[in-house]
Amino acid sequence: MQIPELAIDVSHLVTHYGSRKILDDISFQARQGEIMVIMGGSGSGKSTLLRHLLGLHQPTSGSIRLLGKDITQLNADQMYDLRKNMGVAFQGGALFNSMTVGENVELPLREHARLDENTMRIMSRMKLEVVNLAGFENLMPAELSGGMIKRAALARAIVMDPRLLFFDEPSAGLDPVVSAELDELILILRDAMNMTIVVVTHELESAFKIADRITVLDQGRILMSDTVTAVRASDNPRIQSLLNRTPRNEAINPDEYMERLTREIF
């Protein structure tokens, strides 16, 4: 199987909802085996960008190359073929409540392949093993905790061994221990399978732990798309406020500082 070096290559992407511009001149790349974290405040366009990467929306202009193919130019059959190489874990898990966990995990196999029932069952159980849900295949989603639902959704996303994995807000609504476990899993998947992984998150700690590169969105534009080290070192005030820390090298104005500390006291 031929794998282009750039697994994701987004170039000058522009998109509108109605007449409102939502994404403006977005360009970034991810190599095969890289973990790209997309960050940004609420409403900055993270989910919109993810939906475009998944081919769920057609942009106004620009190109989105996944595994060497520009998805804005593909027909439905070509997109269907490409989707076999793409796994998606949505924010809420998006499991079907009427199906068991195992049936949920098998779903992409039924959609995309013609395999023996035994093969599908073994494949889904192998992935439940990977996400530490061994033996849970016969439970219903309603019987799972929030963290377990995310892990089941991850098992479903990887059941076809995708080259590209997209993960929307893996840690949202989870306690720190459970979200750290998910971060660990994301790293294991990349290391074992050389998957290219796109994670949308606003959890800074998680982003720094898993990312090779971070793309920071601000009001639909890219503020920065660079390595973790470069993002950490950035002196852009908007990045700094996202990182929620004062730059170490920022000159302190003693009058302003004292005023901030003592306002309404003196």
Next chain:
Amino acid sequence: MDIQIEDRLPFKLVRLSGDVDLHSSPRAREAILNALKLKMPLLVELSAVSYMDSSGVASLVEGYQTARKQGLEFGLVAVAQSAMNVLKLARLDKVFPIYDSLDEII
């Protein structure tokens, strides 16, 4: 994907080559399960496999369990890297008998 079946007494030897993926793995499964019907110990040789996905590994799992149920020896020989990645991810590298080469077992 190509399949070759040989006798390497006391074993039956199934050699897979090329891509063992969603498309081709049903044939690999069938070859392995059919070979086991001969009630001979089975080796699956994978040195010429260029790519193996989870569906291929699932077929190996089903073959191994079928062999175990009948008390037949079963082993993997010269496991290619992509197959090893899938095996390791599910910790199956600690479950299957795995040999580096045929010389090691025959």
